[in-house]
Amino acid sequence: MRITIYQGAATPPTTAEITIVIDVIRAFTLAHYAFLQGVNRICLAETVTQAFQIKQKNPEYLLAGEEGGYAIKGFDLDNSPYHLQKQTISGKTLVLKTTNGVRAALNSLSSDHLFVTGLTNARQTADFIRDRMAGENEKKIHIIASHPDGDDDLACAEYIKDTLENTHAVSVRDMKERIINSQAAEKFFDERNTAFTQEDIDHCIRELDTNFVMKVDKTTEIPMIERVKV
Template sequence: MSIVGMDAEVPPGRAVVVIDVIRAFTTAAIAFARGATDIACAASAGLGRELRRRHPDRLLAGEVGGLKPPDFDLGNSPFEMSAALVDGRRLIQATSNGTRGLARCPEPVALLAASAVNAGATADWITTHHPGRPWTLLCTGRSAEDWACARYLAGLLGGPPSSRADLIAGIRQGAADRPDLTLDLPFCEDVDRFPFAMVGAVREDHVLLTRASRRSDVDKSRT
């Protein structure tokens, strides 16, 4: 069981959670909550553009240097995504950290994308589908928020406990002195807002994320 950064090697055969709180996987979770059917995550803007060239029906979302490129349909903003018309749409996402982190995980037994908004559902999915399996939590950023989310998630998976308050404090620390996050921060710090995990399937040139309900939702649907 381990919490690592982007420079670490990720051994094969583990359940791997790639974390990007500010802002990639908060944005992705909101896209799923608004009805997006799947998200093809590309390791670079160039690969994202190539995917859209091959699949022009998909919307291209993301950032380069924190900013939305002119030829992208959407930026890397939870606030923007919260009003986007994505119901029933397939997306492509390309970001500097989060989607690039997904591409660094060869041969995982399971690969998930997470942020604070779906940490609890991510832990539920892992304990339901891969109980006892070694896991690695990959923090894609160097600032406090991803590491705080990793500690919170590790506590849910049986590691040392970390509170919701500690997670929110870490997110706010990571967002300090960044006025560009004023609209996005309330979304990023909304811990366990969504009851679904985001599960990745490794493809040749991208990772395809789909929404997977947490165990409690599955149980309710059977009653």
């Protein structure tokens, strides 16, 4: 495997057979919990306008996400995995629009296989790719830490790279500490900022034992995250 880590949501300078896009706080953590709560699929919207257009054609869909970290007026859900736990969403389709994670995924569609994850499903994703997809060929793998300068996604990217290479050089404890102490996490611990809740970080740093990974279906008109059983 030839593994390269990139940081930020921009299109990588080269293409890869496999790309893993990371958004720990909070887009793909939210997506993981949504699937665990029974969501069927998650559409990736590039803009707020596109999200509303999708909703207009499909009134039963639920809009979720954020802009600049904040809830979007008119959306059904924000980007909080903690708040999501209180919602009944089984059987639904979500439309997700976020600042970094979704944008980075949409900018990586040229990859043959595109996966998304937060920390909650990071090991499962890395194990699946290493054991089922990488094979003996020198596959090129991109790991995208979607936050442009946040240590949260970068810490998770290094953890995934370590898992893919099976080197055991990255401590899970240290990685979680880096996420908690990252700039992206600061506002969640600020009690004066009621738009964010510390419980979201608690959800973001859990490793969950689930039987699926999240892969983007690029064949549809609107790219969609779907569950792939492991």
